[in-house]
Amino acid sequence: MSKNEYVQRARNLNQQAIGYRLSGTKRTLEWAADACKRRDEYMQQARAAQA
Structure with missing residues (x-):
């Protein structure tokens, strides 16, 4: 995936959370915590894709 795709998925997860x-x-608070965890993982991958 490209950096932009990772960022877009992270934004979508943030809106879900x-x-x-x-x-x-x-x-649903448990779901929010899970969505935030996955959001953070996507943002880490986006940062790695940038480098």
């Missing part, structure tokens, strides 16, 4: 957090249920 925000939606999950706003719902406020325990299960």
Whole structure:
């Protein structure tokens, strides 16, 4: 994947995480944490693709 694809996926996951957090249920808060973890992984890969 290219750097732009990694960044786009990270942004999409960030939007999902925000939606999950706003719902406020325990299960969706767990989903938000998982989405943030995957978002961070994509951003690390985007930074590595840049180098």
